[in-house]
Amino acid sequence: MGQALPQHDVYQAIADPSRRRLLRLLTQGEQPLSALSGQFDMSRTAVSKHLRVLREAGLVTERRAGRETRYAFRPEPLAELKDWLAYFEQFWDNKLAMLKHLAETPDEEA
Template sequence: MSENNQLRDVFDAIADPTRRQLIRLLAGAEEIPLHELTAKFQMGRTAVSKHLTILKEAGLVTDRKVGRETRFRLNASPLREVQDWVVFYSNFWSTNLSRLNRLLEEEEE
């Protein structure tokens, strides 16, 4: 939990498929009102709001009130932690598979 006083771990926040879908939807727009996000799911407004709260706690989503409407926006910067983790293990597997490949080639000779 490195970025801006997050209350929740980013990995925990993106573990749920519904939250990943919310991130995907928000990535494609400047801001989306809650009622529009809710329309994309087969669950009620309260359930979508709970998922958005978890994303907010991880620093992945910000919101603002416009009249009676709440609009949500993606803050993708906490996803760098996930990207760094994936890159580390991608390099790990690439290195180890290269070693294995060399070892197998040496055995064939």
């Protein structure tokens, strides 16, 4: 039997700035809900809901450690996003090359 499909996709999960901030905090290592909640100006329940969306998208794991729930970052689902963004880098590279050319070309009309 295969893995269950995520209930939220990665794009939807990272669309919210609070969830992106949670991911950044979790890149520092596994943390309990209490520590994460202290970093936000929102209720612990709201932080927990954001973590649930991240977990359902596969970006976060949770485990019980005694009486607390600890969360950890899972970067693997971001590979899809990285691949998608990589396609668009060619357009930025083109624009930056054109800008460089314009900046380095002497102004003939001076």
